[in-house]
Amino acid sequence: MSRKKEMEAWKWLYLLVVLMMMMRRGEGQLIENFYSSSCPNVEAIVQQTVSTKFSQTFTTIPATLRLFFHDCFVTGCDASVMISSPNGDAEKDASDNLSLAGDGFDTVIKAKAAVEATCPGVVSCADIMAIAARDVVVLAGGPSFSVELGRRDGLVSQASLVAGNLPEPTFNLNQLTSIFAKNNLSQFDMIALSGAHTVGFSHCSRFANRLYSFSSSSTVDPSLNSNYAQQLMSACPQNVDPSIAVDLDPVTPQTFDNVYYQNLVAGKGLLSSDEVLFSDPTSQPTVNDFAKNPGDFNGAFATAMRKLGRVGVKIGNQGQIRRDCSAFNS
Numbered sequence: 153m154s155r156k157k158e159m160e161a162w163k164w165l166y167l168l169v170v171l172m173m174m175m176r177r178g179e180g181q182l183i184e185n186f187y188s189s190s191c192p193n194v195e196a197i198v199q200q201t202v203s204t205k206f207s208q209t210f211t212t213i214p215a216t217l218r219l220f221f222h223d224c225f226v227t228g229c230d231a232s233v234m235i236s237s238p239n240g241d242a243e244k245d246a247s248d249n250l251s252l253a254g255d256g257f258d259t260v261i262k263a264k265a266a267v268e269a270t271c272p273g274v275v276s277c278a279d280i281m282a283i284a285a286r287d288v289v290v291l292a293g294g295p296s297f298s299v300e301l302g303r304r305d306g307l308v309s310q311a312s313l314v315a316g317n318l319p320e321p322t323f324n325l326n327q328l329t330s331i332f333a334k335n336n337l338s339q340f341d342m343i344a345l346s347g348a349h350t351v352g353f354s355h356c357s358r359f360a361n362r363l364y365s366f367s368s369s370s371t372v373d374p375s376l377n378s379n380y381a382q383q384l385m386s387a388c389p390q391n392v393d394p395s396i397a398v399d400l401d402p403v404t405p406q407t408f409d410n411v412y413y414q415n416l417v418a419g420k421g422l423l424s425s426d427e428v429l430f431s432d433p434t435s436q437p438t439v440n441d442f443a444k445n446p447g448d449f450n451g452a453f454a455t456a457m458r459k460l461g462r463v464g465v466k467i468g469n470q471g472q473i474r475r476d477c478s479a480f481n482s
């Protein structure tokens with residue numbers, strides 16, 4: 153090869169590498185300072201709205217956190233769960249979403265309105281949800297972490313896409329692990345994210361089988377602490393009003409802490425899917441560690457939330473930046 157041809161070849165190789173790096177960037181990457189020039193105060197604006205809403209009702213915390221989780225597990229973190237359909241067939245209308253508390257939707261809609269007032273048409277609803285989910289954790293006393301941004305809002309929201317994509321409270325460890333694995337989350341991440349059940353409520357119907365019809369040999373789930381089982385039976389008598397709900401964390405229901413794991417060790421996990429994390433010997437060591445070491449839980453939770461925020465994201469020119477979080481742009 154002549155000297156000139158060699159130079160030419162190197163030049164092409166260099167261009168190819170640069171191009172591949174640019175494509176990679178456009179492909180799957182979120183970045184922390186995505187809005188640093190287009191909407192530098194976005195995080196402060198969202199935080200302000202979330203804390204105002206929190207001062208009105210504590211439900212802001214669990215409702216916003218669960219909304220983010222459900223959004224991410226169904227067609228990715230793309231605010232598809234926010235869409236309202238006049239026909240009642242959007243993602244939020246699916247039976248698994250029936251119990252998503254209205255305060256989560258309200259928080260995101262208010263934060264979007266505040267952001268639009270300063271930076272119209274720039275910040276996605278999906279990013280606002282991710283920031284708000286972090287902010288509620290911090291407001292309840294949990295760990296802070298930086299949120300990666302650059303998500304675009306999805307163009308699809310269908311109730312029929314929900315079934316099979318969300319974990320059920322009756323799942324065993326393998327079922328829990330595999331539904332999280334489908335979303336690039338490890339069993340360790342799953343155990344840490346379950347710690348979100350340190351706040352919020354569950355309706356009686358989601359665990360009543362543990363009290364009244366557990367198995368042929370025992371009507372009450374033997375992994376339940378017996379005093380706790382008694383308490384639950386009085387809060388949730390058979391045929392109770394379906395709107396009745398009880399605290400997921402009976403000890404510190406309004407603090408984002410590791411007491412959830414101490415409850416599991418004590419047989420006070422409300423859902424089967426909570427208690428199984430302690431009763432299964434595979435996950436028990438991690439539960440014991442999180443119960444004893446709040447720092448380990450906080451670190452694992454923050455890492456897992458960032459990973460959750462990457463699930464199925466749309467970036468670059470995919471999707472759109474919705475003007476109204478509850479409707480696709482027309």
Ligand code: HEM
Pocket residue numbers: 213214215217218221251252253319320321322323328342345346348349351352353354355356358397400423425
């Ligand atoms: C590990 C598998 C999980 C299962 C089986 C599960 C199941 C449930 C169920 C059945 C409820 C009660 C809903 C109701 O009756 O209203 C609930 C509530 C809740 N879940 Fe989960 N969940 C899981 C993981 C997660 C994750 C990963 C998060 C967030 C990171 C989360 C956040 C919440 C919150 C905050 C509530 C309380 C909602 C409220 O009070 O409005 N859950 N979950």
Ligand SMILES: *[C@@H]1O[C@H](CO)[C@@H](O)[C@H](O)[C@H]1NC(C)=O
Pocket residue numbers: 180334335336462463464465
């Ligand atoms: C999981 O990660 C792989 C590799 O980075 C990616 O291609 C895939 O889209 C991710 N899946 C989800 C649900 O985010």
Ligand SMILES: CC(=O)N[C@H]1CO[C@H](CO)[C@@H](O)[C@@H]1O
Pocket residue numbers: 244245246247249250251252253254257
């Ligand atoms: C909060 C919310 O939008 N919940 C909806 C869930 O789905 C049912 C219908 O299945 C709606 O009636 C709820 O409003």
